[in-house]
Amino acid sequence: xxxxxxxxxxxxxxxxxxxxxxxxxxxxxxxxxxxxxxxxxxxxxxxxxxxxxxxxxxxxxxxxxxxxxxxxxxx
Numbered sequence: 001x002x003x004x005x006x007x008x009x010x011x012x013x014x015x016x017x018x019x020x021x022x023x024x025x026x027x028x029x030x031x032x033x034x035x036x037x038x039x040x041x042x043x044x045x046x047x048x049x050x051x052x053x054x055x056x057x058x059x060x061x062x063x064x065x066x067x068x069x070x071x072x073x074x075x
Contacts (some may be wrong), residue, residue: 027051 028047035043
C-alpha cells in the first residue's frame with residue numbers, strides 16, 4: 001500500500017448490516033434540484049437509491065410529525 005493511511009472509528013455491526021449491497025439495492029436515480037426554473041444550473045444534485053427512499057418513507061410516516069398528513073404508499 002502506498003500513501004497515507006487514516007484510521008476512522010466505525011461501528012462494525014452497522015457496516016456489516018449495510019454491506020454488501022444486493023444487485024436490486026444498488027440501483028440509483030439522479031436527482032437534480034434547481035432554485036428556480038429560469039436558472040440553467042442546478043442548486044444541488046446527487047444520486048439516491050429508491051429502495052432507501054422507500055425504507056425512510058415507511059419510517060417517517062410512523063412519526064407524529066407525518067401521521068396527520070395521512071400519507072399512503074402505492075406500489
